Structure formats: C-alpha cells, structure tokens
Amino acid sequence: MSDFKELDQDKSPRLRLILGCLAMAFFVSAIYITVSYRLASDLGLKTELNALHQQTMLLQSEITQDPALSAQQLTQFVNTIYLHDHVQVPTLYVQVEGKEFSWSTRQGITETDLVKLIDSIQNTIKEHTDHSHSMPNGIETFAGKKYLWQLSHLGQYKTTVIIQSQSLEDTLSYIIKRLSITSLLVFWLAIWLALTISSWINQKIQEKNHALRKLATYDALTNLPNRLYLNKVMSQFMDKKVSSKHQQPAKEGCLFVIDLDNFKEVNDTFGHAAGDKLLQSVANKLAANITEQQILFRISGDEFIVWSPDTGIEEAKATAQALILACNEPVMINQLYINTGASIGFAHYPSHANDYETLMVYADTAMYDAKQGRKGWSVFSQHDRSQGAHRLELRADLEEAFISQHILLDYQPKVNLADGKIIGVEGLARWHHPVHGVLSPYHFIELIEQSGRIQEFGRYVIKQAIEQLSAWQSQGIHTPIAINVSPYSLLDPELLEFTLALLKQHDISPSMLEIELIESSISINVEYIFKRLHEFKQAGIKLAIDDFGTGMSSLSYISHLNVHFIKIDKSFMQDVEQDTKKRAVISAAIQLARNFNGSVIAEGIETKQQADIIKAMGCEFGQGYYFAKPMSAQQVTLLIQADQPLPFSIESSFND
Incomplete structure (x- = not known):
C-alpha cells in the first residue's frame, strides 16, 4: 500500500502540472x-x-x-x-x-x-x-x-x-x-x-x-477615372499649397478639356456600339500620348480631361498639339474610316486660377473658343474670362428664350440678277436677348447643340417659317422661305412628319419651304444625309447646299443629292473683281449646277460691280447687303409688297 501511496504522491504533482498546463x-x-x-x-x-x-x-x-x-x-x-x-x-x-x-x-x-x-x-x-x-x-x-x-x-x-x-x-x-x-x-x-x-x-x-x-470613381467603358476621381485628385493637389512647412508646396499645373467634334453624329448614325468603340479608341490614343505624371479622365459622353501637374504653359502647348494629332487619327468603324477630330482648351494653375472650380471653367471656356474658331486647341486668356461668363449666362437663359419665343427669324431677300425682283427669302435666326440685344447664331447655336436641344430648335425654326408663310399667304404673298437646318436636326426621325403636318395644317404647298445645309455638314455622313434629304425632296420640299466651296465634298455626292440650289459661299465674293481663281471656282459651280438641272445663288454680294461680274458669268440669283440686309418679318413684307427691283432706293423707309 505504501508503494501505491508513494506512486499516488508521485502522480499528484504531475497531475497538478497537467492540470496547471491545461489551466494555462x-x-x-x-x-x-x-x-x-x-x-x-x-x-x-x-x-x-x-x-x-x-x-x-x-x-x-x-x-x-x-x-x-x-x-x-x-x-x-x-x-x-x-x-x-x-x-x-x-x-x-x-x-x-x-x-x-x-x-x-x-x-x-x-x-x-x-x-x-x-x-x-x-x-x-x-x-x-x-x-x-x-x-x-x-x-x-x-x-x-x-x-x-x-x-x-x-x-x-x-x-x-x-x-x-x-x-x-x-x-x-x-x-x-x-x-x-x-x-x-x-x-x-x-x-x-x-x-x-x-x-x-x-x-x-x-x-x-x-x-x-x-x-x-472609374468609367466602365474606357476604364478611365471619372469626375469623382478627378475631384479627389484636384482636391489633394490644391491642399498641397496649404500643407505643412515640412512639405514642398505645389508649384503649377495645367488642366486640359478635350471635346470630340463630331462624336454625336457618329453615335446617332452608326449606333451606340460604334460610338462606344470610338470612345475606347480615342481613350487609348490619348493615354498613349501622355506621360506617367499626367492623368487622363473621362467625365461625360465625349469629353475627356487631362491633368498635368508641374507643367508650364509652353510645355502645355506642346502637349495640346500632340493630343490634337492623336485625336485626328482616323478610326476604323463598320469598315469605314471615321475622323472625329477634337477641340482642346487648357488653363494654368496658378496664373489663370488658384482653385479647381475656376480652373475647370476656364479650361472649358478655352475649349469652347477652340471649337468656335476651329483652332484645334486654345489656351485660356483674359478675353476668354468675360466670354466664359457671357456664355454661362446665355446657357442659363436658353430655357426662357424657347418659352418666351425670344429667338425669331429675320429675312434676307434673294433676287433674280436679271431684273432685281425678289424670288425668295432666307430665314435667319436671331436671339432678341432682353439684356444683350440681338444675337446672331454664332452666339447660341453651339450652346443649343451642347444642351441637347438642337432637334427641338430645328422644329422651332420650321414652325416659325411655316407660320410666316401662312401669314403671307393670307395677304396674297407667295414668296418661298429658305431655312438652315442642322444635320443633327435631320437625325430627328419624325422631323419630316412634323413638317408635313404643319404645312397641311396651314394649307401651305411644300414647294414654298426650302432647306439649306452647310456643305461640310453633308459630307460627314453621305449615305444617311442623302436618305433623309431624299425623303424631304420626295415630299416636295426644295433643297439647297449652303456655303458651297468651303467643304471638302466630291462631285459624286453632289450629283447624288441632286439639289435645287447651290449657294456659293460669300468668301468667294471678296476681291472677285481681281481674283481670277475665285472666278474660276464660281464658273465651275455654275456649270456644275447646270449639268444637274439646278440653279446657283451667289451669297455675300456687296457691290454693283460684284453683281455685274457674276451675272455676266451666268449666275441667275444673288443675295447680299447690296440688295438688302436681313430684316424683320414686317419690314420684308413691305418690301415684297412694293414689288420693285432691288437695290430699292426707298428701302430705308422700311427701317423706321
């Protein structure tokens, strides 16, 4: 037993050790x-x-x-x-x-x-x-x-x-x-x-x-950072200038705004899949032409941003030129080479602005200046500062202009060069702004396009022209009206039905309405534009190519369109008395129109000598300040009722 107790005693410490280990x-x-x-x-x-x-x-x-x-x-x-x-x-x-x-x-x-x-x-x-x-x-x-x-x-x-x-x-x-x-x-x-x-x-x-x-913070289509990420990057950059004394403050940088020139036409004509492919291709080309320090963003449909820290104005100019060249490279879409081009504006921190919001507005203003002047790229200037504020004000006033019908048509007569009689008028949109007075389309057409209301504006102008035709018809006046229609308006699938319904409502013959398109706009999408114009022509509405000679169109598509009128751009009237090359272009246009059973209207005639020269060359019709300036509906109505050859010596009486 003693041995057993000793063994027990021997086991008890180990048990306690085990229990202690277990407890531990x-x-x-x-x-x-x-x-x-x-x-x-x-x-x-x-x-x-x-x-x-x-x-x-x-x-x-x-x-x-x-x-x-x-x-x-x-x-x-x-x-x-x-x-x-x-x-x-x-x-x-x-x-x-x-x-x-x-x-x-x-x-x-x-x-x-x-x-x-x-x-x-x-x-x-x-x-x-x-x-x-x-x-x-x-x-x-x-x-x-x-x-x-x-x-x-x-x-x-x-x-x-x-x-x-x-x-x-x-x-x-x-x-x-x-x-x-x-x-x-x-x-x-x-x-x-x-x-x-x-x-x-x-x-x-x-x-x-x-x-x-x-x-x-990233765009799903191009995998580029989006506007939220841009806000974060710019906030971090701007914070550096108020950072602690131990950190080196931010010195300078340039913000680039890149807007594709003809993306909407590609997207609407070829479909959204083609538009997405174009955006991806442009994103890749832009990314390949920036440095590791620069950041590329996509912030809206066809608008890209490049933030370039530690970049001066002169260095930024070279960057803008490189980006323009990249955007001008054609892209293969649906077995066609598409060249959208781009407009770029940039502003410099801190010489132009020392906060992100202002820097962005100024870069966008410079981009708008580049687009309007077809410069490719532009750097912000003090002149742009007032222009940008003016542009933002006009954009805010657009809604009221539509509601209150502040945008009206002025009318400039077109005359027969043989006898000076009025054969029609061209309706020209003018914004009667309550503060800035009468503004030409140069000041607001781009704003309307950017607002996405260009198709609404196309209907707005057509409605005004048809209502004026109706008013004249009730007075026994049967003078056709020509209006400028944007190619974007032709993308409105129900524009023809809208136009024909108005003509029928006012009992106006379709031949009294004429549609003018700028030559360079037609050449962007030949097949689609031809189809839409052919539908208008089949309905009895007359067609004209405006500003002929300024685009890069070919004789083949001119023959396919088979328009009623070719309007020679006013730039060919300048120095036509001495410039034999311009007279050669005019002569070729006259012969071209004859071959296609059309007529030629020369725009921008300002002197009797110019009128006599193009008349002798065989041009049938003319338009310009020599005959009459654009005027209100009331003034042109009196001029038409006078039924006298232009220039009309007592025309000044209608301006009272």
Missing part, C-alpha cells in the same frame, strides 16, 4: 479568443463603415449625374446596393434631399426609434465631427445594437444612410462555444482557423470595397 492553456486560449474576438469585431466594424462610405459615394454619384432620377428608379438603385441576394441588412434608412426634391426609405426600425437614433447621431456630429467635412460617418450604439451612419453633402443634394452593423460577432460567438469544450490543440487550431476565416472575410470585404470604389 485554457487561460491562454481565452486570451487569444478574447483578443481575436475584439480584433475581428473592430476590424469588421471598420470595414463595414468603409463599405458604407463607398456605397454612399456610389449613390451620391448616381443622383448627381442624373438629376432627373425618379423615386422609383432611386428605390430600385438603393435595393440593388443594400438589399440584394448577398447583402440583406436588417435595418436600413436612406434619405436624399435636394433643392426641390425629397425622398426616403425605412426598413426594420420604427419611426420613433429612428427619430431618437438620428438625434443621437446629430449630437455625436456636433461634439466630435469637423463641420467642414462633407462626408462625416461613424458608429452609434442604440438600444443595445450598433448602427453605422454616413452623411454626404455634395452639390445641391444631401444624403443620409443608416444601417445596422453585421460584424463578425455571430461567427466568433460560434467559435467561442466550440473552443470552450475542446482540448488545447483544438483551441489553438480553432484560434488559427478563426483568424484565417476573419482574414478571409476581411479580404472579401476589402475586395468589395475596392470594387465599389472603382465603380464609383
């Missing part, structure tokens, strides 16, 4: 479990908060880019982000407020609790959040539950999102229960497995965050 193992395991639990839980909350931030940016981006988003579309978009198959948050509250817009949705929380929760969040913001921050967020504990909240205030929209936390508590609780009844090895294995699972889950969340971040 349990203690260490408990520590690891607790640490793992807290680490994973905190990390889960942080990643959830980051995910919520990215989701709110995506929602804010969708609302800002599409202000016309309906409540139903907004509900559908919110459900896609927060309530799809893989994410089912138990509690959700989203509110979007704008200047004239308010929408909200609530799920899984009573209205009373929601009010208390929002009050608690507002108190937290007042105590801890920097009020200058446009996107504050945080975690709020309410009724024993954790809620994540995110606020966003960009532009005119304020967005509030609140969701209930779904961190790793359930998963880790499950692990704790199993580890509490297992051996030391199982404890360590479970801890390792828990950490691995935690790491895997966090990795998935990070991947989701990355995907959301890319979705919110």
Whole structure:
C-alpha cells in the first residue's frame, strides 16, 4: 500500500502540472479568443463603415449625374446596393434631399426609434465631427445594437444612410462555444482557423470595397477615372499649397478639356456600339500620348480631361498639339474610316486660377473658343474670362428664350440678277436677348447643340417659317422661305412628319419651304444625309447646299443629292473683281449646277460691280447687303409688297 501511496504522491504533482498546463492553456486560449474576438469585431466594424462610405459615394454619384432620377428608379438603385441576394441588412434608412426634391426609405426600425437614433447621431456630429467635412460617418450604439451612419453633402443634394452593423460577432460567438469544450490543440487550431476565416472575410470585404470604389470613381467603358476621381485628385493637389512647412508646396499645373467634334453624329448614325468603340479608341490614343505624371479622365459622353501637374504653359502647348494629332487619327468603324477630330482648351494653375472650380471653367471656356474658331486647341486668356461668363449666362437663359419665343427669324431677300425682283427669302435666326440685344447664331447655336436641344430648335425654326408663310399667304404673298437646318436636326426621325403636318395644317404647298445645309455638314455622313434629304425632296420640299466651296465634298455626292440650289459661299465674293481663281471656282459651280438641272445663288454680294461680274458669268440669283440686309418679318413684307427691283432706293423707309 505504501508503494501505491508513494506512486499516488508521485502522480499528484504531475497531475497538478497537467492540470496547471491545461489551466494555462485554457487561460491562454481565452486570451487569444478574447483578443481575436475584439480584433475581428473592430476590424469588421471598420470595414463595414468603409463599405458604407463607398456605397454612399456610389449613390451620391448616381443622383448627381442624373438629376432627373425618379423615386422609383432611386428605390430600385438603393435595393440593388443594400438589399440584394448577398447583402440583406436588417435595418436600413436612406434619405436624399435636394433643392426641390425629397425622398426616403425605412426598413426594420420604427419611426420613433429612428427619430431618437438620428438625434443621437446629430449630437455625436456636433461634439466630435469637423463641420467642414462633407462626408462625416461613424458608429452609434442604440438600444443595445450598433448602427453605422454616413452623411454626404455634395452639390445641391444631401444624403443620409443608416444601417445596422453585421460584424463578425455571430461567427466568433460560434467559435467561442466550440473552443470552450475542446482540448488545447483544438483551441489553438480553432484560434488559427478563426483568424484565417476573419482574414478571409476581411479580404472579401476589402475586395468589395475596392470594387465599389472603382465603380464609383472609374468609367466602365474606357476604364478611365471619372469626375469623382478627378475631384479627389484636384482636391489633394490644391491642399498641397496649404500643407505643412515640412512639405514642398505645389508649384503649377495645367488642366486640359478635350471635346470630340463630331462624336454625336457618329453615335446617332452608326449606333451606340460604334460610338462606344470610338470612345475606347480615342481613350487609348490619348493615354498613349501622355506621360506617367499626367492623368487622363473621362467625365461625360465625349469629353475627356487631362491633368498635368508641374507643367508650364509652353510645355502645355506642346502637349495640346500632340493630343490634337492623336485625336485626328482616323478610326476604323463598320469598315469605314471615321475622323472625329477634337477641340482642346487648357488653363494654368496658378496664373489663370488658384482653385479647381475656376480652373475647370476656364479650361472649358478655352475649349469652347477652340471649337468656335476651329483652332484645334486654345489656351485660356483674359478675353476668354468675360466670354466664359457671357456664355454661362446665355446657357442659363436658353430655357426662357424657347418659352418666351425670344429667338425669331429675320429675312434676307434673294433676287433674280436679271431684273432685281425678289424670288425668295432666307430665314435667319436671331436671339432678341432682353439684356444683350440681338444675337446672331454664332452666339447660341453651339450652346443649343451642347444642351441637347438642337432637334427641338430645328422644329422651332420650321414652325416659325411655316407660320410666316401662312401669314403671307393670307395677304396674297407667295414668296418661298429658305431655312438652315442642322444635320443633327435631320437625325430627328419624325422631323419630316412634323413638317408635313404643319404645312397641311396651314394649307401651305411644300414647294414654298426650302432647306439649306452647310456643305461640310453633308459630307460627314453621305449615305444617311442623302436618305433623309431624299425623303424631304420626295415630299416636295426644295433643297439647297449652303456655303458651297468651303467643304471638302466630291462631285459624286453632289450629283447624288441632286439639289435645287447651290449657294456659293460669300468668301468667294471678296476681291472677285481681281481674283481670277475665285472666278474660276464660281464658273465651275455654275456649270456644275447646270449639268444637274439646278440653279446657283451667289451669297455675300456687296457691290454693283460684284453683281455685274457674276451675272455676266451666268449666275441667275444673288443675295447680299447690296440688295438688302436681313430684316424683320414686317419690314420684308413691305418690301415684297412694293414689288420693285432691288437695290430699292426707298428701302430705308422700311427701317423706321
């Protein structure tokens, strides 16, 4: 027995040692479990908060880019982000407020609790959040539950999102229960497995965050950064100039705005697939012509931005030239070479502007100057400053101009050179602006095109012309009216039906209406333009090619169009008395029209000598200040009723 007791005594220390080791193992395991639990839980909350931030940016981006988003579309978009198959948050509250817009949705929380929760969040913001921050967020504990909240205030929209936390508590609780009844090895294995699972889950969340971040800040078509990313880059750059003394302040940089010249025609004529292919090709060409320091963005349909830090004006000029050459390279689409061209404007920081918003406006103004002057590229100047402000004002006044019919037609007579009698008039759009007076199309046609209302404007002009024909017809006047129609207007599939319906309503013969298109516009899409014009001609409406001689058209498409009139551009009238080359072009146009059973109208005649020269060359009709300037409907009505040859010596009496 003694031996046995001694053995027992020998075993008891080892048992105590084993029990101590087990206790230590349990203690260490408990520590690891607790640490793992807290680490994973905190990390889960942080990643959830980051995910919520990215989701709110995506929602804010969708609302800002599409202000016309309906409540139903907004509900559908919110459900896609927060309530799809893989994410089912138990509690959700989203509110979007704008200047004239308010929408909200609530799920899984009573209205009373929601009010208390929002009050608690507002108190937290007042105590801890920097009020200058446009996107504050945080975690709020309410009724024993954790809620994540995110606020966003960009532009005119304020967005509030609140969701209930779904961190790793359930998963880790499950692990704790199993580890509490297992051996030391199982404890360590479970801890390792828990950490691995935690790491895997966090990795998935990070991947989701990355995907959301890319979705919110990158263009899906070209894979280029978008406007949100541009705002971030420019904000970071501008912040450098107020950085700490230990950091070198930002010195200079140039912002380029690139707008494709004929993208809308390609997109509407060949389809959106062709337009997408063109944009991808242009994006690749632009990316190949910038440095590693420069960043290329796509911020809208056919508009790209290049930000070039540490770049002076002279260096930027070379960059603009290289980008223009890249955009001018033709692209193969549908077995056709398409050359859209581009207009580029750039502004320099800090000599032109020292904040991002102004820099962007100035670069856009320079781009508009390049497009208007067909310069290719342009750098911002002090002259552009006033022009940009004027342009922004006119763009804001467009809606009122349409509603109040401030855009009216003036009429310039076309005469028979043989006897000076009026054979028709050309209707020329003039904006009678209440502040800036009478503006020519040079000041507003580009704005109308950019606003997407060019087809509406085409109908607007046609309606005015037909109503004037009706008024004249009631007075016994049967003088045709010619109007300029943009090629974009011809993309309106119901334009012909609209025109014929108006002619029928006013009992006007289609032959009294004449459509003029600029020669260079026709040559962009020969087949499509020919088809549309042929339909108008078949309906009895007369056709004319305006500004003939300024484009790069061929005789073949002129013969296919078979128009009634070819209008020689006014530039050929300048110095026609001495310039034999211009007279040769005029003579060729006259012979061309005769061969196709058409007539020639010479524009821009300002002297009797010019009229006599082209008359002797065989030109039948003329138009210009020598005969009469554009005038109001009332003035031209009196002139037509006088039925006297032009120039009319008493024409000045009609200007009273």
